Amino acid sequence: MFAVYAAELGLPDPLDGLRLGERPAPRPRPGWSRVTVRAAALNHHDLWSLRGVGLSADRLPMILGTDAAGVDEDGNEVVVHPVVGLTGHGLAPGEARSILTEKYQGTFAEQVTVPTANLVPKPPGLSFAEAACLPTAWLTAYRMLFTQARVRPGDSVLVQGSGGGVATAAIALARAAGLRVYATGRDPDRRARALALGATDVLEPGAPLPHPVDAVLETVGAATWSHSIHALRRGGTLVLSGATSGDRPTTTELTRIASHELTVRGSTLATVPELRALLTFLTTTRTHPTLDPTLPLSQAPQGFTRMTEGTHFGKIVFTL
Structure with a gap:
């Protein structure tokens, strides 16, 4: 599957460690669900990952991206909560809590797998790009x-x-x-x-x-x-x-x-119930995220550059 991933860390220009290309599709795992990604949002966390903060070289190559909205295996439109283990679901005994892109492959790809408990229904009033901004x-x-x-x-x-x-x-x-x-x-x-x-x-x-x-x-x-x-x-x-x-x-x-x-x-690591509450708040107040112009995932380097230069306003979102 097509993905955007970190291949090298800590280079003088961190973006030189970014790659676009084919990566293996995620494998099934008990208690986890596969999501076909429709949109994924860029965060400073992704830049820090390329700098080697929170991501070690032994875990490369690592697909970047913590946020996504898409469609699950049953055809439901969902928003992905990125913290694995915060609810206690989906982990093997002794497996530590983590956020996507630190131990688990991220959302800048055609597909991503997360614990089923991490999936929250996407409100129909939000687009996939808007929903991808939220987690x-x-x-x-x-x-x-x-x-x-x-x-x-x-x-x-x-x-x-x-x-x-x-x-x-x-x-x-x-x-x-x-x-x-x-x-x-x-x-x-x-x-x-x-x-x-x-x-x-x-x-x-x-x-x-x-x-x-x-x-x-x-x-x-x-x-x-x-x-x-x-x-x-x-x-x-x-x-x-x-x-x-x-x-x-x-x-x-x-x-x-x-x-x-x-x-x-x-303040860190908001919960799945808080994500549900946020979605309810947005629906009730008819509030919509502010998007920087969206880009196809194939143009991810341009989005990373906008973030490093600080020229964006709102969220940078990649669409598939």
């Missing part, structure tokens, strides 16, 4: 907002960054939930597009907010850490799910965290 970026944003930050309608939230998959998802979800949502972004065009998504205001990085916020969603890391801490009201919550600019800020802001009684929460 990582959108589900991360959903968990950050509603499980970890525990925001409620009328609260205010700051989203650091305005163009990536998690950021655009968080803006749309927060707006649909009745929140006042602020975002930051370096690029004027991205700031304008974030306003069109429903942000209350979009500011340059580090700019003061009109008022302290109830929660901050942090995926940038070191570059925005101090700004995030100072943006919070007394007793507010910062939720951290990534650090694309590095994980070592120049100051940890411990005094501010203590004096303002702030809460810092990590």
Whole structure:
């Protein structure tokens, strides 16, 4: 079957380790289902895999891609949850929990197999490309907002960054939930597009907010850490799910965290029930993911390049 996979890791240009070509079709496995992939979304996780983070050379070649929507063996339209073992299903005794592309072949292929419990029905109101956006970026944003930050309608939230998959998802979800949502972004065009998504205001990085916020969603890391801490009201919550600019800020802001009684929460590995809840939320509020122009899987290198250059807005999706 045709696939996009990592053949080498840790090269000076990580994209030089990317290959397109034929790979063996997945074999049947008890408790697992085979999905014919219709669309698969690109995430920063795929770039980190090419850099050798979370993926070791002894597991090569590894088909990349954690997110997909497609059709199962019974003809059902489904969304794939990418964490194997989070529910306790589909693992052999002693087999560790993992995400697709770390131990198990990923979704950038004509077919993928996952534990049957990882399949969630795709709502008819979402296209395959839209549904493929959800299991990582959108589900991360959903968990950050509603499980970890525990925001409620009328609260205010700051989203650091305005163009990536998690950021655009968080803006749309927060707006649909009745929140006042602020975002930051370096690029004027991205700031304008974030306003069109429903942000209350979009500011340059580090700019003061009109008022302290109830929660901050942090995926940038070191570059925005101090700004995030100072943006919070007394007793507010910062939720951290990534650090694309590095994980070592120049100051940890411990005094501010203590004096303002702030809460810092990590967020990772959202569950299958949360994915079901996200799909219900999107259907009820008629919210749709923002797509960067979609590409056929055969043009995957162009999508990877867009992500490395930071020129995309929303989710990069490959179609089959």
